[in-house]
Amino acid sequence: MFNHLLYEINDGVCTITLNRPEVYNALSPALIQEITQAFTQAGEDSQVRVVVLTGSGDKAFSSGADLKNGLGGATSLGESLRKNYNPMILSIRNLAKPVICRLNGIAAGAGCSLALACDVIIASENAKMSQIFVSIGLIIDAGSSYFLPRLIGSQKAFELASTGRIVGAKECLELGLVNNVVTASELDITVTQTAQMYAKGATQAIGLIKKVLNQSYHSTLDQMLELEAQNQDVAGKTNDFTEGVTAFLQKRPTNFQGS
Template sequence: MDKFKHLIYTVEDQIAIITFNRPKYLNALNSEMLKELSDVTDHIGADASIRAVILTGAGEKAFVAGADIAEMRSKNAMEGRKFSQFGNWVLSKLENLPQPVIAAINGFALGGGCELALACDIRIASTRAKLGQPEVILGIMPGFGGSQRLPRLVGLGIAKELLFTGDMITADRAREIGLINHVVEPSELLTKAKEIAGNIAAKSPLGVQFSKKAVNEGFDLDLERSLSLETEMFGMLFSTEDQKEGMTAFLEKRKPVYQGK
């Protein structure tokens, strides 16, 4: 891929790692960075060799400290609406990648940074991480999905408190409310993220992708329709080489070799 201005993109052992790289500005999301994130998301989605994705931030202070306030400050109502539309479009693309996405939150994940983490499948935080949706402090509200994804993850009451107060919370509190899966020491953050990503990468790519799709698409359906969706996807997997390899390997007591087909 072409070199990015605001992102560092690497691939290790079928795991794509995206590092937000504006440490001088605490990795704040501006339009250029969102465009680069959109481009790298398209690339990952088209690369079947990538089994999992990790997002993290450059420097020790921030994952992504929020959207770029300097860029937003002078926007009018129409421009603000377009910025929200663009951010939501990019984060939805990330959320709907076939591969699982892990946020490795090394510092501040506020506003747009918290919304970015919410669009990931799994969230790991260092002990120094701080999370929150402080938009009301700036006279606005979340614009990249925070008002919708946060209550779906932590429940209405806790989400409303965070949204209405704009308060930051610690990594431990975020884990208590279900916003974070794991909290680790800063030195262990990427190791833990790579451990989980590697565990995922060792499994059937199609089984993992179908599981993600079933959860995402079935979450807002009624139970009858979501179960029907699961049944259809379960059946489709029996037409794949992954299913044949996985079950044969189990019966032969050996490790499966998945091709994602």
Template sequence: MSHDNLLIDDQDGVRTLTINRPDKLNALNRQTLLELFQAITQAHGDDQVRVIVLTGSGEKAFVAGADIGEIRDQSAVQARAFSAMGQNLMAIIQNLDKPVIAAINGFALGGGMELALACHLRIASDKARLGLPEIKLGIMPGFGGTQRLLRLVGTTRALEMSLTGEPIDAERAREMGIVNRVVTPDALKAEVMQLATQLAGSAPEAVSGILQAVNQGADTDLNTALALETARFALCCSTEDMREGTSAFLEKRQPEFQGR
């Protein structure tokens, strides 16, 4: 499937999706949202893909936001549909049973920060800037930013970032728990691929179980979440990968997981 605004690359079980609108700082218009939806859905259904990396083309931006030119001319009805479209994509990414890593190579603002927040892990260049500047345009985040940021950093910090619209640098984002790691621009690709390749070599049932338990457990009561953990633990113990992993440990060798 061809895409106008995405570049797709496969390497060792890792599929990298690069948003390719450098002249627009990789802004998310409807076409790009649709292409991301199609690419994520395709990667989800491909057993050869174990991990997905999202990044932006060029050195300036991961995604600098939603496409303001499209937003400006929308009616309230069209804006509601656009918001729902973005929120649907973000929910699909967050709930995917394969790890999604954001490689934040520059500005991650507005819809770009919301896209990064939907990913499971985030590694940023030390040149990156993250923020929700929508209030400066007379609007507010519409792709889930208020809710995911709230759950990640708490009410006080989420309100400060959303109400002031001021971006923060990558190191401050790491201190707040928004990004996992900060590296130099030259080291970003290698750092992301090292992590992605490590995860791609893990047992898929264990990976998907952890993702589901953490994502769903965060929004439910403890007893329900523990019951989900137990169920997914049992599924892991029914796999050949479990037998391979435990045997490799006892035999003092590296496991070779096959996804069975």
């Protein structure tokens, strides 16, 4: 079904792998469309409890826009963002399931934006990030203007965006750009353990948590209190809530089914 990425499901974990290692997993219009399709498919599949997004090879998560592939039918850079990049980022942020980025190498430009759109980022010690847009005279896009200041503050966001400098894994962790940094040999096991934890979790509640936190960026306290009440009503009607309470009372481990 997919030509530019790998799509696998195993024990509730959907792994989406950008598969253009010969160009450091650069984001061509075709790959971007497939990423959006893959996340849409994962969202509709009840077997999927968590998504892992990564790049093939050991050098790059994604080097950003594939400048050799043009605008993919768009007539301008703005139209290309509206047609390709924006739907891709929204497909991740609107997915009612956790998304883990397995940051295996460099994430530059829109590739960095793609990583930042994920809910959890686990990075190899060899990974790097760069808002490289300015080096070709462009502004940051694909959501980075939204994610960066919220993660690291306006001043640091301006620094990284206006210089495009490469940030190593250790500094990424110190800044709060990633959740965890591990050795290259530990990356797979750490990602697998984290994914399995989420795959066994209360999927509906986690999806609602993601929805509520997304709203918190631009809502008042009163609005958030009401949003909590509305979504807690939804969570309280799930089978997982019943299982969670029963397991607590019976003093046994939970057996969430994600429903």
